[in-house]
Amino acid sequence: MIRHPRTRAALFVAALAVAAPLIAQVPAPARARTAAALPQKVTSVEGITEYRLSNGLRVLLFPDQSKQTTTVNITYFVGSKHENNGETGMAHLLEHLVFKGSPRHRNIPQELTEHGASPNGTTWLERTNYFETFPSTDANIEWALDLEADRMVNSFIAKKDLDSEMTVVRNEFESGENSPFNVLLQRTVAASYLWHNYGQSTIGARSDLENVPIDRLQAFYRKYYQPDNAMLVVAGRFDEGKVLRLVQQKFGRIPRPTRKLATMYTLDPTQDGEREVTLRRVGDTQMLHAVYHIPAASHPDFAAVDILSEVLGDTPSGRLHKALVETKKAASVGAFGFPLRDPGILLLYAEVSKDASLGDARTAFVQAIEELPTRRPTAEEVERARIALLKNIELQFNNSQAIAIELSEFAAVGDWRMMFIHRDRLKKVTTEEVGRVAQTYFKPSNRTLGQFIPTPKPDRSEIPPTPDVVALVKDYKGEAAVATGEAFDPSPSNIDKRTTRSALPNGFEIALLNKETRGNTVVAQLVLRLGSEKTLMNRGAAGDLAAAMLMRGTKTKTREQLKDAIDKLKARVNVSGSATQVTAQVETTNENLPAVLKLVAEIVREPGFDAKEFDILKNENIVGLESQKSEPNALGSIAFQRTIDPWPKGHPRYTGTFDEEIGDIRSASLADVQKFYADFYGAEKGTLAVVGDFDQAAVMTAVTQAFGSWKAANPFERIAAPAKPVASTTLVIETPDKEQAFYLTGLTFPLSDRDPEYPALLVGNYLMGGGFLNSRIVTRLRQKDGLSYGAGSQFQAHPLDKAGQFVAYAIYAPQNVVKLETGFREELERALKDGFTADEVEKGKTGLLEARKRQRAQDPTLASQLTQQLYWDRTAAFDAEIDRAIAALTPTDIVGAMRKFIDPSRLVVVKAGDFAGKKADVGPATP
Numbered sequence: 001m002i003r004h005p006r007t008r009a010a011l012f013v014a015a016l017a018v019a020a021p022l023i024a025q026v027p028a029p030a031r032a033r034t035a036a037a038l039p040q041k042v043t044s045v046e047g048i049t050e051y052r053l054s055n056g057l058r059v060l061l062f063p064d065q066s067k068q069t070t071t072v073n074i075t076y077f078v079g080s081k082h083e084n085n086g087e088t089g090m091a092h093l094l095e096h097l098v099f100k101g102s103p104r105h106r107n108i109p110q111e112l113t114e115h116g117a118s119p120n121g122t123t124w125l126e127r128t129n130y131f132e133t134f135p136s137t138d139a140n141i142e143w144a145l146d147l148e149a150d151r152m153v154n155s156f157i158a159k160k161d162l163d164s165e166m167t168v169v170r171n172e173f174e175s176g177e178n179s180p181f182n183v184l185l186q187r188t189v190a191a192s193y194l195w196h197n198y199g200q201s202t203i204g205a206r207s208d209l210e211n212v213p214i215d216r217l218q219a220f221y222r223k224y225y226q227p228d229n230a231m232l233v234v235a236g237r238f239d240e241g242k243v244l245r246l247v248q249q250k251f252g253r254i255p256r257p258t259r260k261l262a263t264m265y266t267l268d269p270t271q272d273g274e275r276e277v278t279l280r281r282v283g284d285t286q287m288l289h290a291v292y293h294i295p296a297a298s299h300p301d302f303a304a305v306d307i308l309s310e311v312l313g314d315t316p317s318g319r320l321h322k323a324l325v326e327t328k329k330a331a332s333v334g335a336f337g338f339p340l341r342d343p344g345i346l347l348l349y350a351e352v353s354k355d356a357s358l359g360d361a362r363t364a365f366v367q368a369i370e371e372l373p374t375r376r377p378t379a380e381e382v383e384r385a386r387i388a389l390l391k392n393i394e395l396q397f398n399n400s401q402a403i404a405i406e407l408s409e410f411a412a413v414g415d416w417r418m419m420f421i422h423r424d425r426l427k428k429v430t431t432e433e434v435g436r437v438a439q440t441y442f443k444p445s446n447r448t449l450g451q452f453i454p455t456p457k458p459d460r461s462e463i464p465p466t467p468d469v470v471a472l473v474k475d476y477k478g479e480a481a482v483a484t485g486e487a488f489d490p491s492p493s494n495i496d497k498r499t500t501r502s503a504l505p506n507g508f509e510i511a512l513l514n515k516e517t518r519g520n521t522v523v524a525q526l527v528l529r530l531g532s533e534k535t536l537m538n539r540g541a542a543g544d545l546a547a548a549m550l551m552r553g554t555k556t557k558t559r560e561q562l563k564d565a566i567d568k569l570k571a572r573v574n575v576s577g578s579a580t581q582v583t584a585q586v587e588t589t590n591e592n593l594p595a596v597l598k599l600v601a602e603i604v605r606e607p608g609f610d611a612k613e614f615d616i617l618k619n620e621n622i623v624g625l626e627s628q629k630s631e632p633n634a635l636g637s638i639a640f641q642r643t644i645d646p647w648p649k650g651h652p653r654y655t656g657t658f659d660e661e662i663g664d665i666r667s668a669s670l671a672d673v674q675k676f677y678a679d680f681y682g683a684e685k686g687t688l689a690v691v692g693d694f695d696q697a698a699v700m701t702a703v704t705q706a707f708g709s710w711k712a713a714n715p716f717e718r719i720a721a722p723a724k725p726v727a728s729t730t731l732v733i734e735t736p737d738k739e740q741a742f743y744l745t746g747l748t749f750p751l752s753d754r755d756p757e758y759p760a761l762l763v764g765n766y767l768m769g770g771g772f773l774n775s776r777i778v779t780r781l782r783q784k785d786g787l788s789y790g791a792g793s794q795f796q797a798h799p800l801d802k803a804g805q806f807v808a809y810a811i812y813a814p815q816n817v818v819k820l821e822t823g824f825r826e827e828l829e830r831a832l833k834d835g836f837t838a839d840e841v842e843k844g845k846t847g848l849l850e851a852r853k854r855q856r857a858q859d860p861t862l863a864s865q866l867t868q869q870l871y872w873d874r875t876a877a878f879d880a881e882i883d884r885a886i887a888a889l890t891p892t893d894i895v896g897a898m899r900k901f902i903d904p905s906r907l908v909v910v911k912a913g914d915f916a917g918k919k920a921d922v923g924p925a926t927p
Contacts, residue, residue, distance in 0.1 A: 019127075039052060049055075063238060072232070073129055087212070098130065110843060125278070135850055138242065149253075197266070198342070270462055286361075288362055290348045292462060297344070302422070324365060331622075340412075413469070421472065482518060499875075508703075511869070522694045524690040527867050530712070532714070532715070535551070636910045636912035653719065673702060686707060729795055735913055740911025742811055753797040757896075781823050785819060792808070835895030
């Protein structure tokens with residue numbers, strides 16, 4: 001799976017399961033060499049301490065007692081940068097195979113499920129990492145360390161696993177090929193490099209994926225998966241002394257390899273002219289990408305580059321937004337720099353409606369970027385960018401799990417302490433430095449858009465050499481570590497004990513759970529419920545747009561000023577919703593919470609409804625919908641929802657086609673939106689949950705003032721939505737020129753989560769396709785048949801209505817449609833006929849219960865659960881009842897519930913893909 005490149009970098013994510021041994025295990029004499037001494041301390045910065053084993057393994061410990069979970073993250077310093085001809089995609093392919101098992105851990109997906117872990121593995125240009133987050137127990141920590149130590153050098157990497165997994169990775173490749181944004185990004189970056197492997201996509205070439213020999217992959221594994229090329233991070237709740245002893249015990253037995261890793265020395269010459277790439281494929285929107293070469297992340301100029309990416313790419317204050325989006329030349333824009341060990345790149349992009357002029361957009365796009373050297377960033381722009389970047393860094397430092405994973409990125413740059421040095425540089429960089437850096441790198445000759453134009457006087461950007469990181473971080477101490485939190489017990493009984501519930505005179509309900517947190521952080525969720533079935537008829541588009549306008553300015557603040565106010569309060573605030581409900585998510589610190597709640601109240605109670613912003617919003621939404629009109633996943637999902645949950649057009653729950661939604665948005669006026677807000681917004685059926693470190697009296701004062709007397713003109717009435725009988729139907733949707741197809745099937749049935757069969761169906765779905773890679777559907781379609789990178793199932797039931805739903809899905813190559821559908825139906829019928837083994841059920845129950853516990857340990861999830869409990873008139877005691885019911889289930893209970901509600905003859909099936917182009921026998925569609 002490709003992590004979307006609009007985040008920070010395009011990570012190609014993967015994870016897998018079990019096999020038979022081929023590579024020799026570590027010999028017995030080497031295992032006997034475990035040193036008695038503990039790992040040696042190297043340095044400590046802001047609560048993170050580095051140790052070193054004699055075999056070269058770097059170990060970082062980041063204790064955080066406020067977490068109820070522990071994260072183990074191991075990073076190997078190998079990625080697509082280290083691949084030669086014929087090896088492209090090998091680091092990523094190897095990431096998949098390392099999940100196939102080792103001598104002491106033969107079924108890794110099953111173990112991850114049993115331990116309630118949230119795992120993954122990712123591959124990038126210079127590193128591959130594997131991490132798992134799990135409930136903090138001594139047994140779980142020892143298991144995770146033993147798992148990573150064993151698969152470091154003893155993973156099977158077997159030929160039979162390569163044969164099946166290659167097709168899965170190829171399907172992942174095909175999935176990426178469906179995205180014009182991703183493909184254009186790959187082409188543009190490739191054109192910007194002549195020799196360096198940064199120009200090589202992590203997913204690799206299709207020919208290499210299909211033909212790589214197993215012995216070459218094994219040699220790659222033995223070369224790079226070694227302790228002297230790895231860094232282990234343990235973060236969260238744990239005993240440091242115990243963990244150090246376990247690390248020595250598990251990893252210390254692995255000898256330092258005798259091989260020496262060669263120094264990578266290939267660098268690109270200075271770019272000497274504009275370059276251009278043109279991509280012609282099926283799609284519904286136009287795009288522009290511009291790439292500029294920049295220094296390595298360790299270079300002092302990189303901090304200024306980061307500021308410039310925010311100055312250019314931010315929404316709504318960025319220059320690209322003002323030059324293209326506000327003038328309707330583009331629908332969306334952005335920018336981000338790649339923090340890399342060697343000189344890297346800065347990417348800027350714009351998404352343009354197919355009806356707009358790409359030439360006009362391109363002119364404005366390039367001009368906004370390359371006028372920076374003469375129209376330098378102002379002090380206000382630099383300070384705004386600095387505040388936004390530092391806010392995100394500061395909030396991230398309060399999350400030990402996120403830091404455990406982020407350390408991988410900066411360690412690949414040269415040393416994990418670069419994370420702190422980069423932060424320090426952001427604090428100190430001046431407006432003058434930002435202007436100098438803009439003048440140095442934003443030149444036409446350093447741009448890849450880009451056609452070649454001869455010029456008698458080349459003006460080139462000389463990229464400085466990468467600094468000596470060892471010298472740079474020597475004796476670095478960092479700033480004071482943030483405050484630690486308490487060891488909170490996430491059991492339902494303790495959650496209820498610690499939660500204070502109350503209601504304001506107008507009916508607005510509040511749940512407050514006060515606890516000490518790392519960095520004095522606090523999260524909150526506000527939910528407002530709107531309208532009724534009768535009053536909301538034919539007002540869906542106005543309601544959707546009204547909710548979307550809330551974050552675009554208030555009566556006293558423009559959109560830009562609102563974002564600045566949020567950043568200055570070191571907060572994350574997101575308000576979103578639809579015609580029936582609005583949700584506000586908040587993350588901030590203790591001292592800022594009252595001010596943030598006041599700001600949220602201003603957002604939802606005093607929207608500005610600016611006409612210019614409304615026009616921008618409509619354009620963004622229309623372009624966003626148009627971009628999905630040829631995508632198999634989007635078209636399949638819409639068709640499935642319209643079939644399985646039918647409602648008349650105009651009803652609040654009606655699912656429209658893309659053309660209908662676009663038409664509704666085009667016809668909606670600002671007056672319609674303002675009228676919707678006046679008619680339906682109020683707080684009498686609202687709920688608010690606050691979790692973390694806060695002053696309860698101050699919160700109650702702020703909430704009472706903001707929402708205590710606010711009532712809607714038209715009261716809220718819940719819309720009942722019981723399951724409707726739907727006949728079995730097969731829909732086939734053709735999506736030409738798309739390498740990936742989408743399969744979706746399911747049915748509805750009368751069931752609420754209060755019914756006795758609900759816990760059994762939870763476990764049944766978990767075993768079928770809701771768990772990790774060892775669930776039945778994934779094992780068949782991915783592990784055994786190698787047909788799908790992403791497959792699984794979902795089950796849900798309503799708290800009040802008799803509305804249950806079971807859905808299964810898969811992505812695949814369209815020519816494999818018959819094999820994929822056969823595999824799914826055979827697995828479903830086998831489960832309904834034979835049920836599940838006692839061992840499967842016990843392990844599934846354990847994994848599901850651990851996963852539920854892990855979810856309650858996450859503050860944002862807990863806040864969401866508390867708001868739901870207020871609305872459904874429940875407490876966490878209901879979760880405890882479900883947990884007890886799950887623990888008592890037998891295999892007979894589970895198969896009985898599944899036979900009662902899941903009837904294969906009633907399935908609705910949707911197949912979307914380029915079946916005609918691939919000459920695939922898709923079978924008959926239901927008229």
